[in-house]
Amino acid sequence: MATVALRSAAGKWIMVSAILASSMGFIDGTALNVVLPSLQKSLQASGADLFWVLNAYLLMLASLILIGGSMGDRLGRKKVFMAGIFIFICGSAACGFAPDVLYLVIFRLIQGIGGALMIPGSLSMISSSINQQERGKAIGTWSAFTTVVTMGGPVLGGALADAGLWRYIFFINVPIGVAALIMLWLKVKESKDEDNQQTLDFPGAITIALGLALVTFGFLRMPAMSFSNWQVWGALTTGVLFLIAFIIIEAKSKYPMMPLQLFANATFSGTNLLTFFLYAGLGAGMLFMSLNLVQVQGYTQLQSGLTFLPFTLMMISVARYAGALADKYGPRLLLIFGPATAGLGLLILSFVKQTTGPGDYWVTFFPGIIVFGLGISFTVAPLTAAVMGSVSDHFSGTASGVNNAMSRIANVFATAIFGALSVLFFTGALQQQIKTIKLNPKQKQEVMAQAADLGNAKVPQGIAEGKLIEQAYHQSFIKAYANIMRIAAGLGFLGALMAVLFVRNSLKSSTT
Template sequence: MTSQTTVAEPAPDLPAGPRKGVRGHPWLTLFSVAIGVMMVALDGTIVAIANPAIAADLDASLADVQWITNGYLLALAVSLITAGKLGDRYGHRQTFLIGIAGFALASGAIGLSESVPFVIGFRVLQGLFGALLMPAALGLLRATFPAEKLNMAIGIWGMVIGASTAGGPIAGGLLVEHVSWQSVFFINVPVGVAALVLGLVILKDHRAKNAPRSFDLPGIALLSAAMFFLIWALIKAPEWGWGDLTTWTFLGLAVAGFAVFAFWETKVAEPLIPLGMFRSVPLSAGVVLMVLMAFAFMGGLFFVTFYLQSVHGMSPVDSGLQLMPLTGMMIVASPLAGGMITKFGPRVPLVGGMLCTSAAMFGMSSLDAQSGGLGMSLWFALLGLGLAPVMVGATDVIVGNAPLELSGVAGGLQQAGMQVGGSLGTAVLGATMAARVDDELPGNWTDAQLPPLSAEQLDQASAAVEIGTPPVPPEAPPEIVTAITNVTHDTFVSGMGFAFTVAGVVALCAAGVALLTKRGENAEAGGGGVHI
C-alpha cells in the first residue's frame, strides 16, 4: 500500500467551476492520475500473492524472494525525494508520464524474465519509475484543483489506492491460479498504455515556483550505497553468520555511509535531505514512527502468503480472500481515523493504532498449522484497524511540523521512511526466521526419526523450510512424506511466530515513539492538505 503527501505551497486560486475543454480539467486530471497510481498500489499486494509461484518456478531461495521485494522498495525509497525535486524542476506532467511509461515497460520485462537476477533488476527499475510517478500525481492534483476542492480530490485519490490495495490479493490470486505469475506483471502494460494516452490528452504542464537549480547527486549516491550495504548485510547474515567478519564489514560500511551522507548534507547548497528539519522532535518522531510501523507491518506480512499457501494449502485466490479483512478494515477505518485526528490531534490515535498493531502481531505469533480461518481473520482485521490511523496521522505529523518551504521534502521523507522500514523489516525478520529454522530444524528432523542429513542437505532443507516447502526427496514413501511435511510446517510456524513476536515488540516501541508526536504549526495552513 502506498501513501504520499503534498503540499509545498498553497494551492493556486482556481475557479470553482469546471474548465472548458479537456486539457487541465480537474476531475479528468484526477481520473487520469488515479489510473496510473492504481498500478503502483496494486503492485504492493499483487506481487506478494505471486511470490510463492515465482519461488517455485524460478527455483528462488528466501533471500531471492526478499530481493524481489526489497529491490523494488529500496529503489522507490531512495528515489522519492529526488523524484519530487525533478517534478518541481521539469514539470509534474513530464515526470508522471515518464514514470507511467517506465513502470509499464519494466512490468512487461519482468513477465518475460526467465531468471531471478532479471526479475530483481527490472523490479528495481519499477521502483525507480514508481518514484517518479507518485509525487508527480499529487503535484498535478495540487496544481489543477481549486483549494476548496483539493481535499475532496485527494480523498478520492486515496480511496482509489485503498481499493487497489484491497483488490490486489484477489486479482493476484486469480491471475496466478488461472493464468501465470507472469500475468501479474503483464497486466500493468495495458493499464499503463491507457494512463499514458489519457495523460497526454488531459494533463496540463505545471512548473513549481522557485524550482531547484541543482541536484545533490553525491548525496543520492551516498544514501543509496549506505542502504545497499545495510540491507545486503541483513539478508546475507544468515548465510554468512552474524559473527562473520563479512557481515560486520558490510554493517560497518553502512554506518560509515550514513555518517558521510549526513556530513555531506551539511555542506551542500541544495541537500537531498536538509538535516535542520530534524531539530523538530515531533517531525523526527513521525519519521521514526513510519519506519517502525512499516518494519512491523511489511516485515511481518511477508511470511503470511507462504503460511497460507504452503502450510494451509490455500490456492492463491483463497489466500487473497483470507487477507481481505486486513485491507478492507484499512479502507473502512482510514476516514474514521482522519476524523479522530482532526478532533483529538494525532497523538492519541497514533498511540492507539500502534498498540492495536502490536496486539495483532502478538496474536498472529500464536497461529499454528491448525489455526482456523476465523482466528486468522480477526487478527488481520485488528492489524488493519491499527494501521489506519498511523497511515493517516503520521503524515500530518511529519509535514505539519516541517517549515512550509520544506513540506515537499517532508512528504518525501514520510514515504521514504515507510519504504525503507518495509525493506528493513523484511530483511531483519527474514533473518530472524532463518535463524530460528536453522536452530530448530535439525532437532525436529531427528525427533521425527527421519533419515540423517549431511551438512549440505541440511542447508538445502533449511532453505526450503524457510518458505514452508517440505524438502521431500523423489519417490519417498508416504509415511516419510507425511513426517517431513509435519516437521516442515511445525518448524516454519515456529520461525514465523518468532518473527511476529519481534514485529510486535517493534510496534510496541513505535507506540512509545508516538507519544512524542503532536500537530504542527503548519498542519492547518491553508491551501491543500496531507492525506492518505
C-alpha cells in the first residue's frame, strides 16, 4: 500500500480514528483505578475481587494481542481493527450493566478480546500508512493524544464515581467507538501485507493464554491460600510450563504469532524488556497511589483524579517534542533518561506518609508526580518509535502486538504479584500495629481478617478501640504502599538499564 503524508486528508483520518479507538482501550485502565473504591462498595467486592476486575481485561488482552497484530497484517488492518472496536464497545456496554462482580469479570474478558484486536491495529495502521520520514512524528502525536486521554481518565472517573455513576466509565466507550467505526468505514482505505498468505498460530495463542491465566491465578490466590497450597503452586508451575511450551511452539512453527527472529535485533529485544519493566512499575504505582489517595489520605475520587492533571499537561507539552527528538537524534538517550526519571519519581512518591488531605498535595504528592510525569513523557513516543523502527514494514502489526503484549503482560503480572505482595506487607505491618492495642484473641483475628481488603478494611463491630484500629489500618496501608512504590521505582531503573545495554540508534535490521 502506498504511504500518505501526515498532513494529508487521508493521513488525518487515519490519525483521528486510530487515536479515538486506542484511547478507549487505554482510558479504561486509568479511569477504573480511580473508581475502584466506589465499585468495591457498590458491588460489595473484596480486595482480591478488585484485582480480578483489573486482570480479567488485561489477561485476555495480553493473551490475544499477539494474534490480533498478526491477524491485522494478514487479513487486513482496517477490517480487524473495526472488528476489535465493535467487540470492545459491546463488552463495555455489558460491563456497565453488570449486576455483580462475577458478571463484571466475565464482561471484562469480552472487552479484552476486543482490545486485543483493536490496540495493535491503531499503531500498525499508522506505521504502514504514514510515510517513513514523518512516522516518528505521527507516533509521537498518537502517543501524546492517547496518553492525554488516558491520563484524563482519572479526572472523568473521579467525577463520575463521586456522583455515584461509576458505571458510565464503561458506557462512555460506546459513542467514542461508534465515531471511530464510522470514520474508518467511510474515510480510511484497507491496508494489509499482500505477500503474506500465512495461517494463524492458534497453538501459540492457546498456550500463551493458558500460561498467563494460570500464572495470574496463582499469584491472585496466594494472599488467601499461601504459597504452600496446591492451587497456588500448581497453577504457577503449570502456567510456567505453558509459557515454556509457547516459546518452543514459536521456535518450531512455520508461521509463528511471535517470530523469535525479531529478537535477534538488540534494539527490539531491549525496548521490549524496557517496556515490561517500566509498565510493571507504572501499573503498580498508578494503582496503589489511587487507592492510597481515596482510602487513606481522604481525597474524594474527583480530587484523586485531578492529582494526575500535571502528568497530563506534561504529556501534551513534551511527548510530541520527544518523538521529534527521537527522529532527529535517535531514541537511545531518551530511553535511558526517561525510565530513570520515572523511577526517581516513584521513589519520591514512596516517602509520602499520612497527610491531612488535598490541602497538603503540593508539598507531598505533587513533586513526585512531576518527576514521574517528566520521565514517562520523554519515554512513550521514543519507545514506540524505537520498537516500530527496529522491524521492517511487513512485521509492523506483529511488532506492535509484541510490544503492546509486553506492556499488558507487565500490567497483569504487576497487578497479580503486587496485589499478593501488598496483602503480605499490609498483614505484616498490621500485626506490628495492633500489638499495643488491647484486644482479645478473637478480636485480633477479626481485625486481621480485614487485611485482604487493604485500604478498604473496616473496623469489626463491638471493638471499643475503633479509632486506634482505623489508624492501624491506615498506617499499615501506607507501609505497604511505600514498599510497593520502591519496588516499582526499581523496575523503572531496570528499564533504563535495558536501554543502556541493548538500544542502539541505528534501528532497522536486515533480518527483520
